[in-house]
Amino acid sequence: MQMHAAKRVAIIIETVMQKRLTQALSSAGVSGWTILPVLGGSGRSGEWSREGQVGRGTGLVQVVCVVSPDKLDKLLESAFAVVEPQIGIVTVTDCEVLRAERF
Amino acid sequence: MLDLALNNLLSPIVLSFLLGLGAALARSDLSVPEAVAKGISIYLLFAIGFKGGVSVADNGFDLRLGATLLAGVALSFALPLLAFLLLRLLSGISRVDAAAVAGHYGSISIVTFVAATSILSDAGIAAEGYMVAVAAAMEAPAILTALWLIARGSGETRVEGDLWREILLNGSIVLLLGAFAIGILTGADGLARIESFIVSPFQGVLCLFLLDMGLVAGRGLRSGAKVLDSGAIAFGVVMPVCGAAAGLLAALVLGLSPGGAMLLMTLSASASYIAVPAAMRVAVPQANPAIYLTLSLAVTFPFNLTIGLPLYLSVAQTVTGG
Numbered sequence: 236m237q238m239h240a241a242k243r244v245a246i247i248i249e250t251v252m253q254k255r256l257t258q259a260l261s262s263a264g265v266s267g268w269t270i271l272p273v274l275g276g277s278g279r280s281g282e283w284s285r286e287g288q289v290g291r292g293t294g295l296v297q298v299v300c301v302v303s304p305d306k307l308d309k310l311l312e313s314a315f316a317v318v319e320p321q322i323g324i325v326t327v328t329d330c331e332v333l334r335a336e337r338f
Numbered sequence: 339m340l341d342l343a344l345n346n347l348l349s350p351i352v353l354s355f356l357l358g359l360g361a362a363l364a365r366s367d368l369s370v371p372e373a374v375a376k377g378i379s380i381y382l383l384f385a386i387g388f389k390g391g392v393s394v395a396d397n398g399f400d401l402r403l404g405a406t407l408l409a410g411v412a413l414s415f416a417l418p419l420l421a422f423l424l425l426r427l428l429s430g431i432s433r434v435d436a437a438a439v440a441g442h443y444g445s446i447s448i449v450t451f452v453a454a455t456s457i458l459s460d461a462g463i464a465a466e467g468y469m470v471a472v473a474a475a476m477e478a479p480a481i482l483t484a485l486w487l488i489a490r491g492s493g494e495t496r497v498e499g500d501l502w503r504e505i506l507l508n509g510s511i512v513l514l515l516g517a518f519a520i521g522i523l524t525g526a527d528g529l530a531r532i533e534s535f536i537v538s539p540f541q542g543v544l545c546l547f548l549l550d551m552g553l554v555a556g557r558g559l560r561s562g563a564k565v566l567d568s569g570a571i572a573f574g575v576v577m578p579v580c581g582a583a584a585g586l587l588a589a590l591v592l593g594l595s596p597g598g599a600m601l602l603m604t605l606s607a608s609a610s611y612i613a614v615p616a617a618m619r620v621a622v623p624q625a626n627p628a629i630y631l632t633l634s635l636a637v638t639f640p641f642n643l644t645i646g647l648p649l650y651l652s653v654a655q656t657v658t659g660g
Contacts, residue, residue, distance in 0.1 A: 251619045255500070280559045281628075286369050286553075293615060293631065320623040 239335035242307045243299070246314055247273060247324040256293065256317045260300060263313035267298040267337075276323040279332065295322070303338050342648040345347050350580035351456060354545040357645055358552020363560065370550040378547045380513065385536040386452050387469060387514040391521020392529045393467020403468045410472040413606050414479035416583035417443035421577050422487055424619060428576070429627060438618050439626035440629055443577050444480025447611035448510055449551060450642050452535055454604040456544055457647055458597045464660070465597030469605075474514045476605055478505050479589045481617050488622055496579060501620050508613045518588070548643070555636045562632030570629070574637030578607035582650050586657060596651075596660025603650040609634040 248256050253270065260268055275284040275297040285294060302310055307327065318325055332338055346352055361368045370378075393405070418440035426437045451473050458465055521528065529537075566574075585606030589599035611634040616626055654660070 249619055251616045255620075281562060281564070284557070285372065285559070303581065321619070322623075 236333060238331040238333065240302050240304060241330050241332045241335075241338050242304055242326045243301050243330040244307070244310060244314075245326045246270055246298045247295055248298060248318055248319060249321050249323065250296050250324075252317060253298065254294050254319055256298055256314060259313040259317045260298070260310065263300060263310045264306055265300050266308055268298050269299040271299065290336075301332060301338050303335070342652050343645065346648040347644060348563050349457075349460070349547050350541065351453060351548050352644060353372045354642070355548040355552040355555075356555075358549040359556040359559075359640065360552075362553045362556020365560075367515060368551060370546070370638040373548045375547070376545055378550070379510075381536075381543055382540075382547060383448065383510055383513045385540055386448075386455060386519045387517030387528070387585075388521040388532075390467045390470030390522075391458060391518040392452050392525055393521075394518075395469075395522045395525035398469065402466075402594075403471075406466070406468065406472055406592055406598075407475050407596065409474045409592055410602070410605065411445050411479050413584060413588060413602075414444045414446075414476040415483050416444070416497050417438065417581055417606060418480050418483040418487065419623055420580060420584070421573075424577055425570065428445050428573045429529065429567055430450065430528055431567070431570060433631050434488055434622065434625050437491070438622050439486050439630045439633055440487060441480045441484025441618060442609045442611070442614045442630050443581065443638075444476075444483055445478070445614045445636070446605045447608035447610055447639060447642075448514070448546070448612075449472060450604055450608040450639060450647075451601065452544060453548070453617050453643055454601055454647055454650075457642060458600065463651075464602075465595060468509045469598055469601040470514060472510050472602065473605055474518075477508070477610070480610075481505060481621075484614075484618070485621060490610045494645050501617065504620075505613065505617050508616070510612060533623045551635075551639070555640055558636035562636060564626045565626065566632055566637075571637055574633045575641050578609075578638055578642055578646050580651075582607040582646070582653075586650075586653065589654070594609070594658075596655045596658045599660075600651045600654040603654060604642070604647065607646055607650065609638045611639070621650065 246256065257268060272285065275282070276295070277283070311325070314325060387536070421440035421443040422436055425431065425439055574578040585603040586599060589602045594602060611631060615627060615631060617629065619627060
């Protein structure tokens, strides 16, 4: 099969910032993403679990998107403006996709 | 007072909370599914708002309603100032963190309010129905004061239009006020139609919710206690009493009933852990959320539920002659 190079960007962000992040992605020309709940983890404040969260002021989500390499810089600039002051992680990995036109 | 405290401690709702607290501290795997907890929260807000509206429909509007709303807003604006000063005196936490915490203590805890109404109901003590609207009115102003405290200290805040929409239209405010309006519009007839839904199961549902709150508080104590110094913990107990005193003063000036006075004391003594944390995470991301969440959930809420509420009721009855 013909494969096409792409970039997979995964951003863990506070739940309360999710909408702002997806708006930033849209402004960077990203048309699709997937949002996943984060079950728990450990950070500078210690271990935490989704079960212990009350309201939108706590908890994290992961936003995943796959983009063509030429869109990456604009995406990161836009996303980082949202993530930088918050609790969050941005990771970028190389990947391949079958349908280049979708990204 | 002792009788009240003992009766409160042995009530199903407090014992349910203690069960959850103990289970979490003992690291039990007991949990309430997230969706269930959300559903219970919606039920409680609707029920308390609706019943408040029915009460207002029965008793009518008067000047005291407006005055009490204004007093609630004023308290919400002012209490963060007291909280900020007290916290800075008692604890070594930073100015930004102290201001963020202060915002929580000017706002309210609807669960604490619901528990207070339950205690009044059990005791057969009436309260002004519009206290529900006062609770809603007190949710947001404290955030403004907190942001002002931070800005005054040259701290950075991120305030945008969407944030204010989220604050003013947060789910609990919309549901509380909406149900209140429905209660006013439908009155006693409306209540008769759905009484079997919002009255009969209320106490039992509240027990389950407080079980969950106990679990949350217990987990908060286990994970968040290390971020608090002894002064901050002391603040978590002292501030509710100071807030209640301010609420009592306002209630006396307004001429509220003993039940109404107790509710205003409770609102002034409680700390937000839903609406304000969400706002602070957006506006003041540099503040440490572990501090204000642990204080609100794991220190002040348990104090209010077990000791504060019977104390406020006893004082309200004594001072108002009820």
